[in-house]
Amino acid sequence: MIPRDCTPLGLALAVLAAVAVVILPAPAPAVRAPAVPSVTDVWPGARITAHTVTGPPYTPLAYLDSETSAGVARASDSIRLTLGDRVLREVPLPGSPRFVLAVSPEALVWLELSDITGTGALWRAGPRGENPVLVTADTGRVVLQDSQYDLVVHEDQAGWVAVRGDATEVRTVALSGGPVNRTPLPGDFALTAWPFATSAAVEQAGPSELVDLRDGRVARVGGQNVELVDCTPSWCRVQVLRQSGTARFDLMKPDGSERRRVGGKGIRPAFGDVVVLDRYAVVVDDDRGVLALYDTATGRMADLAAEFGTVLARGPYVWWSEGENEALTWRSLDLRTLEASA
Template identity: 40%
Template structure:
């Protein structure tokens, strides 16, 4: 039985790696279910066939929307995007020009709209961001106020408002579901001893609901959870579990729709496969010289974001940014030398330029491929 989700989903790269209150980039909240190919038989004595030859992004997606994003603010400091809303609009942070405070805000062609300003000495952290339509929600903590607080603002304007400070021992994995909006409700996970608390609050505010689930879980596309060992998926609304099917020396990182499978050999990573959680539609995405570039699995239930270090990667710190398209089994080269890549809301963005003074951002809307 192949699992099909009502939304996209992703979890972190390795099991058993809970992180408490650690800053992370954020989250996809739109869904596009792409069909998988049938299981590809491998050559004698090997695994699934390698994917066809690579294409450039221009050749594969001639109508895709992409843009360059200059991080220089009008008053001098550099803007660091945390989440792109479209190819021209991002939520992110920038220091004040006196370097005393950090501003969180929305930047677009019209300028910068400040949502929050916190003293730099308090080490402010914006751990997760979720967007649904005009609603922007984020988590915030400081050294002086370590408990995570959740804030809300409208993209259309108006002041930011505190949704809740009743967040429990919030946990974040650096994927799109650390903070998620569904049906007018914001959800996140919190550690609860031997249990995981799935906490929620309405976008309009009010009391926090808590659903305690035995074991260690992370949020996925609602109503799904993924266990810390990536071996089970749980549907909280239908009250049933699904096992992830793997075999041999391999580990899987799963959403309700796809799993990224790291196949190991005696020498380390042998290849990376993609499959449905029940083991069907399995195919090889890449060899052992390629890495997952982001924690999210199969963005928009279709695109795996990969990084291929070059021969000088140890010196330059850059990798080739690749996208594996599950709908065509093709690998697309997006950029030959990137410093870091991120996903959210169906967009992919990455930085180039190396040092902070020369950094440039680039964004591609995968929804337009």
């Protein structure tokens, strides 16, 4: 009912308000982000193998096949480097060495390093851990980047990087033993896919470099002063920075081509390597709390695990832990099964 003392102007405004209430559209429904498929949704042939740890806590350092890994087991009185049931090295506590492992068809090779000094020794054994022998104790202070390229095996040689003053030394030695060769590089570098080294300055934004160790040629990879750029010869990872962290996660070729956005501020690398098998980037999506896989060939993202702890990759394998020491399971994915089922 309209009040009697309402003026014509008031009457008009009241009518307009009533009409407005009737014709205003309802609030638009919230737009949900599209669901991210799982790895097995995208690649039905993906082979993920579970390995439950029984006995001392165990961390795989390399997979020889889907069922066999070499890794470190910590007992109450020692640390053991093992391959299946074979003990390759055993170091009594309180010594706490760090092992870095590389696998080739001809040999299993590892660095045994002091947690305190970063120095140690290089060992090799047969492809199934037979007859371990010391190759050299001339390792220098080794640079580790949480990468499968911390130790590389190529042409019957092993290669790694050591710090010498303000410079970097790329060190190589024949697996049969002998003198250690040193190639000095000014600045901070780490090995990537052989025969390249890449800039390794921690949290230093701006351009990056790739050095061809065969002839010393340097390729400069462009990057803005708000970008962290990490490169291999095949792909570079670009993390665009902002005051509170990373704003965007991109991948591109070293010449700047094929740049694409992988994700926003919630995406970060799962480990040091840019890509695995020159194709797959393994990332953590902190917004959703999942481990995910990005395929550079198709531009698709797929969830790998909703529960994970340690994440590692060597060769064609990616593996991650689930649970704690009392109920620890390692799950490994052979990335070649993705390519086979594409």
